[in-house]
Each structure stands twice: as C-alpha cells, then as structure tokens.
Amino acid sequence: MAAIVPHSDSSGTDVFATRHGSFIVRSDLGCFLQALDFCSGQALKVWDLHPACRGGDHYVGDPTGSAVYLLRGDSFCKVPDLSSEPPSSTLTLHPSCQGGDHYASCEGRFFVFFLTRGVVLSVADLATGATAKEASLEPSILDGLYYYGADATHLTCLKMDEENGLRGHRFSTTGHSEVFSVHPDVVSFLPGGLSITYGPAFGAWECLKLISNATDLPMPSNHEITRKVGYSKLMWTQKYPVSGSVDSEALAISLLQRQFFLPTTNGGMGLRTEQEEWEEVAEEGESLRVILQPRQKLYWWHYQLGLGKEPILFCRSLKVTRSPSPPTHIPLPLADS
Structure with a gap:
C-alpha cells in the first residue's frame, strides 16, 4: 500500500x-x-x-x-x-x-x-x-x-x-x-502522490524477441531488434499551467523522477533515473548477427518503468538470456548509492 x-x-x-x-x-x-x-x-x-x-x-x-x-x-x-x-x-x-x-x-x-x-x-x-x-x-x-x-x-x-x-x-x-x-x-x-493517483511504480523486463534454432547444427542468422527508448507523456503533464521560468515538460519529468526515486512504501522504486533518456519515446532499431547453437533459444529483454499498469520510461538496458524467465538484475542505480 x-x-x-x-x-x-x-x-x-x-x-x-x-x-x-x-x-x-x-x-x-x-x-x-x-x-x-x-x-x-x-x-x-x-x-x-x-x-x-x-x-x-x-x-x-x-x-x-x-x-x-x-x-x-x-x-x-x-x-x-x-x-x-x-x-x-x-x-x-x-x-x-x-x-x-x-x-x-x-x-x-x-x-x-x-x-x-x-x-x-x-x-x-x-x-x-x-x-x-x-x-x-x-x-x-x-x-x-x-x-x-x-x-x-x-x-x-x-x-x-x-x-x-x-x-x-x-x-x-x-x-x-x-x-x-x-x-x-x-x-x-x-x-508520493503519483502512486496514489496512477498506481505504485513498477519495473519490469519485457521480452522483445525470441530467436531459436530447432536444428542439430549451428545456425548463423541476422535479426532486427526494435525497442522503445524515452518516456511516454501522460495527460497529467498538461494539467499544471506554469509561470515564470517553470517549464511544463521539465516539471512533468521531475515529478516522475522523484516518484521512481522514492521507496516502495511511498509507491516508488528507490531508483535513480536521471541518466536515462527523458525525451519523448521513439523507436530504435538494432541489427544483430548471432550464431545459434543446436537446439538453442535466446531471449532479448528490455527494461521499463511505469506507474500502475502503464509503462512510462523505456530504458536503454538490453539483456540476453537463455531462460524464458525475465532477468532479476535491476539495471539502474539505487537511490541511496
């Protein structure tokens, strides 16, 4: 709660x-x-x-x-x-x-x-x-x-x-x-108010792509991985008219950064996110050339943060595993570090 x-x-x-x-x-x-x-x-x-x-x-x-x-x-x-x-x-x-x-x-x-x-x-x-x-x-x-x-x-x-x-x-x-x-x-x-209005912060690895080799021989292959990077603007970013040097966009980002920084008791994640890409979300493509071993599967994961059930910040971190279970590592620095 x-x-x-x-x-x-x-x-x-x-x-x-x-x-x-x-x-x-x-x-x-x-x-x-x-x-x-x-x-x-x-x-x-x-x-x-x-x-x-x-x-x-x-x-x-x-x-x-x-x-x-x-x-x-x-x-x-x-x-x-x-x-x-x-x-x-x-x-x-x-x-x-x-x-x-x-x-x-x-x-x-x-x-x-x-x-x-x-x-x-x-x-x-x-x-x-x-x-x-x-x-x-x-x-x-x-x-x-x-x-x-x-x-x-x-x-x-x-x-x-x-x-x-x-x-x-x-x-x-x-x-x-x-x-x-x-x-x-x-x-x-x-x-801490964003967690009351929109739901507590969450972090999750999303599986972007699964590639597999169903044969008994090594198999070279080329793939294109498309991922989102940046943050998804919410409607509330326009709910606060600003005056003076206050910038509406910067204010929205600061509110989100502070929410993710807070501990879980206040609906945060206890993470620092300032170094992430705080530009409007855009898609990026990345070409991959891999040699899959026989009967091998590779899972490509992408880390994201959100509020409630809505993803908001799409991080740059990618991780490859051989397991269908998402990684347990959190790729962002802790708030107290």
Missing part, C-alpha cells in the same frame, strides 16, 4: 493557505502549486520558488491575508510572496513555540502542533508566545501528514484513509470536524 510522504520525511515540502488559495511547496522541484482549494483542484498554477525560499522547515500561510511565514530552525521571517527574496532580518521563535511538528495560522493566531504529546499550542505571536493556550488533539487527527489553516476559523490536516486515499479533515478548536476528498491533480503534486 503506497502512501504520501509525510512532512517529517520531506524536507522543504509543506502546505498552507492564504486568501489567494491553497498551496503546496516543493523545494526539491524548485516550485510551488497554487489552487483555488485542494478539494476542487480548480485554477491550478505552478510558480517559481525563489532559491532563498527553498528548504524551509515550515511554511505558514495567513488564510485571511497574503503573507507567508517561513520557518527555519528556531527563527522565522515574513515574506509577501514565495517567488521573491525573503528579508535578511529574522525573528526568533519563542521557546514555547520551538520544536513543533507542524505550524498553522487560523483565527488570527498561530498553532504549533506537538504530535508526540498530542497537544496543540496557540499563541498570538510566534516571537513573544503571547496569550498562549494549549489544548489536547483528538486522536483521529494525530496521524496527519500535513496541517494548515484552511480559512479564518478552521484548521485542516491531510491524512491517508483506510482505502488508501488522501482526505482532508477540517476541524475547529471547538472540536467540530468534516472530511473532504483531495482532488487527484492536487494529490499528484505531493511527494
């Missing part, structure tokens, strides 16, 4: 909302997604993430305004837009606000989630810790992947449900909550 990568395991990734919509920050891709809301998936657009805004520990939006708070370590700053350079001056988090698992803004206050203790601290100011209030969290929202302020009166956590889908749980400090589905196009932009 694949799952979205949680905030704790994806440095520089976070979600937040402002009066301009809902956002997903992907520092590893150098960009962020803006949507009208996560439920409808309308008005999607991808923007440049300023290099100085990458790698933040937390990104906190003001649902009633435009500002975004960028937290790194025990300091933070307020930025008007993640596409522009943040101010050089920073403020220090109040000791009571340091070390939170998640941060959010709602009701004109800041909320700091301490999930191991099962509590949320709310303060009027992150620097002073003024008018601090602590409340216990409902057990049903303790296993959230991301937390953010959805609007002026509601907090939201994103979590996987029993059916392996991503759901938003909108709740208030008074305890009322409601559940909504996250649009597939939004899910796909989160780390």
Whole structure:
C-alpha cells in the first residue's frame, strides 16, 4: 500500500493557505502549486520558488491575508510572496513555540502542533508566545501528514484513509470536524502522490524477441531488434499551467523522477533515473548477427518503468538470456548509492 510522504520525511515540502488559495511547496522541484482549494483542484498554477525560499522547515500561510511565514530552525521571517527574496532580518521563535511538528495560522493566531504529546499550542505571536493556550488533539487527527489553516476559523490536516486515499479533515478548536476528498491533480503534486493517483511504480523486463534454432547444427542468422527508448507523456503533464521560468515538460519529468526515486512504501522504486533518456519515446532499431547453437533459444529483454499498469520510461538496458524467465538484475542505480 503506497502512501504520501509525510512532512517529517520531506524536507522543504509543506502546505498552507492564504486568501489567494491553497498551496503546496516543493523545494526539491524548485516550485510551488497554487489552487483555488485542494478539494476542487480548480485554477491550478505552478510558480517559481525563489532559491532563498527553498528548504524551509515550515511554511505558514495567513488564510485571511497574503503573507507567508517561513520557518527555519528556531527563527522565522515574513515574506509577501514565495517567488521573491525573503528579508535578511529574522525573528526568533519563542521557546514555547520551538520544536513543533507542524505550524498553522487560523483565527488570527498561530498553532504549533506537538504530535508526540498530542497537544496543540496557540499563541498570538510566534516571537513573544503571547496569550498562549494549549489544548489536547483528538486522536483521529494525530496521524496527519500535513496541517494548515484552511480559512479564518478552521484548521485542516491531510491524512491517508483506510482505502488508501488522501482526505482532508477540517476541524475547529471547538472540536467540530468534516472530511473532504483531495482532488487527484492536487494529490499528484505531493511527494508520493503519483502512486496514489496512477498506481505504485513498477519495473519490469519485457521480452522483445525470441530467436531459436530447432536444428542439430549451428545456425548463423541476422535479426532486427526494435525497442522503445524515452518516456511516454501522460495527460497529467498538461494539467499544471506554469509561470515564470517553470517549464511544463521539465516539471512533468521531475515529478516522475522523484516518484521512481522514492521507496516502495511511498509507491516508488528507490531508483535513480536521471541518466536515462527523458525525451519523448521513439523507436530504435538494432541489427544483430548471432550464431545459434543446436537446439538453442535466446531471449532479448528490455527494461521499463511505469506507474500502475502503464509503462512510462523505456530504458536503454538490453539483456540476453537463455531462460524464458525475465532477468532479476535491476539495471539502474539505487537511490541511496
């Protein structure tokens, strides 16, 4: 069962909302997604993430305004837009606000989630810790992947449900909550999300050709092997209008590369694919001259990667075996190598 990568395991990734919509920050891709809301998936657009805004520990939006708070370590700053350079001056988090698992803004206050203790601290100011209030969290929202302020009166956590889908749980400090589905196009932009929308990644050897010699004598022969090389574009590559220097094609490739890079628990393969041919798939022919021994069979295999049941990346690796069973060797470097 694949799952979205949680905030704790994806440095520089976070979600937040402002009066301009809902956002997903992907520092590893150098960009962020803006949507009208996560439920409808309308008005999607991808923007440049300023290099100085990458790698933040937390990104906190003001649902009633435009500002975004960028937290790194025990300091933070307020930025008007993640596409522009943040101010050089920073403020220090109040000791009571340091070390939170998640941060959010709602009701004109800041909320700091301490999930191991099962509590949320709310303060009027992150620097002073003024008018601090602590409340216990409902057990049903303790296993959230991301937390953010959805609007002026509601907090939201994103979590996987029993059916392996991503759901938003909108709740208030008074305890009322409601559940909504996250649009597939939004899910796909989160780390590990492609495996939820399209199915987990897979790698397989496809048999391109079988040649055999049914005689009792050696037999020279010529053959033409045709294989696909490159990647097959998916319809979702056009679902994210882009702005600035973000390139739609490069974004689609980066999303796929990151998905294949992730471990199997997040629907990936744990493989590096950057060195493969990331051009639109094309067919290549190769001439072969072999001398088959008596009663010999040779199997020509081609390695490919995909999502769900759909092949996407056709690698250059070819392998010849005498066995009808596919090779067990994986011809790509491991993610941790």
